[in-house]
Amino acid sequence: MEHTVSLRIDGVDQEVSVDTRTTLLDALRERVGNTSPKKGCDHGQCGSCTVLLDGRRHLTCLALAVAYDGAEIVTASGLAGEGDDGELHPVQQAFLAHDGYQCGYCTPGQVCSAVGVIDEAKRGQPSHVTDDLEADIDLDDDEIRERMSGNLCRCGAYVGILDAVREAAAR
Amino acid sequence: MRELTYEVPATAEEAVAKVTGDEQARFLGGGTNLVDHLKLGVSTPKVLVDISRLPFDAVEQTDDGLRIGTNVRNSDLAAHPLVRSGWPGLSRALLAGASGQLRNQATTGGNLLQRTRCVYFQDITTPCNKREPGSGCSAIEGYGRHNALLGTSEACVATHPSDMAVALVALNATVVVLGPDGERRIPVADLHTLPGHHPEVETTLAHGELITHVELPVTTLAKRSTYYKARDRASYAFALVSAAAALSIEDGVVADVALAWGGVAHKPWRASRAEEALRGQPLEESAIASAVDEELRDAVTGPDNDYKRALLRGVTTAALSRLAPTEVSR
Numbered sequence: 001m002e003h004t005v006s007l008r009i010d011g012v013d014q015e016v017s018v019d020t021r022t023t024l025l026d027a028l029r030e031r032v033g034n035t036s037p038k039k040g041c042d043h044g045q046c047g048s049c050t051v052l053l054d055g056r057r058h059l060t061c062l063a064l065a066v067a068y069d070g071a072e073i074v075t076a077s078g079l080a081g082e083g084d085d086g087e088l089h090p091v092q093q094a095f096l097a098h099d100g101y102q103c104g105y106c107t108p109g110q111v112c113s114a115v116g117v118i119d120e121a122k123r124g125q126p127s128h129v130t131d132d133l134e135a136d137i138d139l140d141d142d143e144i145r146e147r148m149s150g151n152l153c154r155c156g157a158y159v160g161i162l163d164a165v166r167e168a169a170a171r
Numbered sequence: 172m173r174e175l176t177y178e179v180p181a182t183a184e185e186a187v188a189k190v191t192g193d194e195q196a197r198f199l200g201g202g203t204n205l206v207d208h209l210k211l212g213v214s215t216p217k218v219l220v221d222i223s224r225l226p227f228d229a230v231e232q233t234d235d236g237l238r239i240g241t242n243v244r245n246s247d248l249a250a251h252p253l254v255r256s257g258w259p260g261l262s263r264a265l266l267a268g269a270s271g272q273l274r275n276q277a278t279t280g281g282n283l284l285q286r287t288r289c290v291y292f293q294d295i296t297t298p299c300n301k302r303e304p305g306s307g308c309s310a311i312e313g314y315g316r317h318n319a320l321l322g323t324s325e326a327c328v329a330t331h332p333s334d335m336a337v338a339l340v341a342l343n344a345t346v347v348v349l350g351p352d353g354e355r356r357i358p359v360a361d362l363h364t365l366p367g368h369h370p371e372v373e374t375t376l377a378h379g380e381l382i383t384h385v386e387l388p389v390t391t392l393a394k395r396s397t398y399y400k401a402r403d404r405a406s407y408a409f410a411l412v413s414a415a416a417a418l419s420i421e422d423g424v425v426a427d428v429a430l431a432w433g434g435v436a437h438k439p440w441r442a443s444r445a446e447e448a449l450r451g452q453p454l455e456e457s458a459i460a461s462a463v464d465e466e467l468r469d470a471v472t473g474p475d476n477d478y479k480r481a482l483l484r485g486v487t488t489a490a491l492s493r494l495a496p497t498e499v500s501r
Contacts, residue, residue: 001176020219021172023206043207044273056246056275062206063276066177067199067221116271125250128266128406133255149406150270 005069009034010078018065025049025060028075036075036108040152047151050109050116051075057116076108079115091115091168100164102155110151114165117147121169139169172209177219183227183349183383189220191351191379198222198381200242200281203273208286212295213302223278227383230254236389238347241280241382245335246271248279258387260396260415264338267400270407280382283336283346283362284374287329287437288409290314300326301370315475317411322436323471327370330434331363332409334400339385340439341415341431342393347384350377359385363438370437392417392427399490400433401482410434412479414486418454418494425449428491432483435470442466445487456501459488 001020006013009032018027025042028034028051037060040048044062051060052074060073079089091114094100101107121137129146130137137143144165145158153161177199180186190196196218199205208214227240230251237253248254249265269277291297291309298307310318310328318328339359346357362374376382387393396417402408413433419426428449430442448462463484472480492499 001174003177020175020177021209043210044203047270047272050272053275057272058275059203059272062203062273064177064199064202064206064219067202067223113272116275120246120271123250125246126255126262126266128263130266133259133262134252146406147271150272 003066005065007032007065007068007070008072010073010075016065020064020066022065023061024051024053024063024065024068024073027065028060028073034075034077036077037112038105038108040106040109045152046106046109047113048106048109050112050151052112052115055119057113074112076111079111089115090171091118091164094164094168094171095161098160098163098167100157100160101153102157106151106153106155110148110153110161113148113151114161114168117144117165118169120147139166141166144169172212173215173217175209175217175219177221179221179224183222183225183381186220186222186225187349187351187379187381189218190381191377193218194378196220196379200278201244201276202281203269203277204281204285208293211293213286213293222381227280233386235386237387239279239385239387241278241384243279244275245269245277245279245282246274249274256394257389258338258342258393258396260393260398260417261335261338261342261387263396263398264334264400264413264415267398267410267413268334279335279385280346282333283339283359283382283385285333286373288332289317289329292329301329301366301373304369304371315473317409317434318473318476319436320467320470320472320476320479321440322365322438324366324368324370326368327366327437329366329370329437331436331438332433333439334398334410334413334433336363337413337431337433337439338396338398338415339387340441341417341429342396343388343390343429345386345388346382347386348376348380349383350380354383356386359439360441366437373437392419392429395419395494396429397490397493399486399493401486412482412486414483414490416487416490416494418491420454420496424451424453430487430490432466432487435479435483442487444468454491454495454499456488456499459491459499460484463487 040046
């Protein structure tokens, strides 16, 4: 059954035609042609399809597009300024500076997740490793590791990713 | 994935009527579990009734505690200031589950109704009495490391996967349920069922009954609550076993204690026998170990999941130790 959903994708309003069964990830990649979010496991276990949805990090593989009419989506490619020479987002710059990737497949998801992590910490949201649930958040290495745990990197670039998120968070 | 229709009801009553009237209809909340099961072929509804836009998205303070809307996201509930201060065990349980992305998507009601992670349940090429009643249980003779040890049956040894539900059981929470004949309340401890001969039945809800809220009673005990989870990696994994605990010590002995376990049964397991054994005792490791053993008196384990006995002593001791005013003596 076909539906039309209105989505704002990387700053552009779009009407997207989808089957009921189409995930947000397939809608972005196959219908809109935005291949920034990646299909890794397609079962919510790897994080490579992460985008910012209404400002919060969100998987797109376990989301049926039809249920997200009116949503605002920012993918990793939409974080940068416009055009091929647009300025990169501070998190993207930090991933470059610290080699926070190897093959790059998980990187768009890692970058979107990191943007979410930094915002959640600024808003004082605790994590599993936060000692005092009511204190301000100090985004130390343990906190970054825990908060980024939903994004797997099969190349094992975690050391660089940790450095990148730490630097971006300190900016 | 099988073909589906999708509907957005205007009211909760309309949502309940739609699902009650159609055996092939299911509620759709955050979708983190259901969409996965649609892909896997584990769940094959013909109609999805999307309740995620219904106005059950607030955490409200009431005279008796908190009233949590079913659509409140796991991340928002964990971070809510009143939950963090009044029911820290609930915050801890939520934060121990899934990933940041999934917690932004998963809902309160959906978390309670998530289905087992038993590998055979999720693999439609294998027999499973829960997925296909009467086909047999592959887990009893097969890979048994995650199997339940309490309240099992010859038909099913699956565990309930939720962390949040374990904390809600320890904290005496209640679900508010809307059905065709109106509203009723069910203690979370009575929401989930043991498998018996019908493991395909997982809750005491009728088809079409909708969880609209979770009510959390305010108590002084809940303020001293926590959650301790053992898993195969440091983060982002389901529990092998876990313990939600709340503790009050007076005059050097346990005045009151609440204890519930995850990863041990088809439902979040209230460890009432262990609680009884601990009341009035000094909080020492030996007392905790015998209380755990008392709770496990009827446990049935095989070579693959026997490790859970020792792990339960460990997580229970760890959880209670976090709450103890002084170090727990050996």
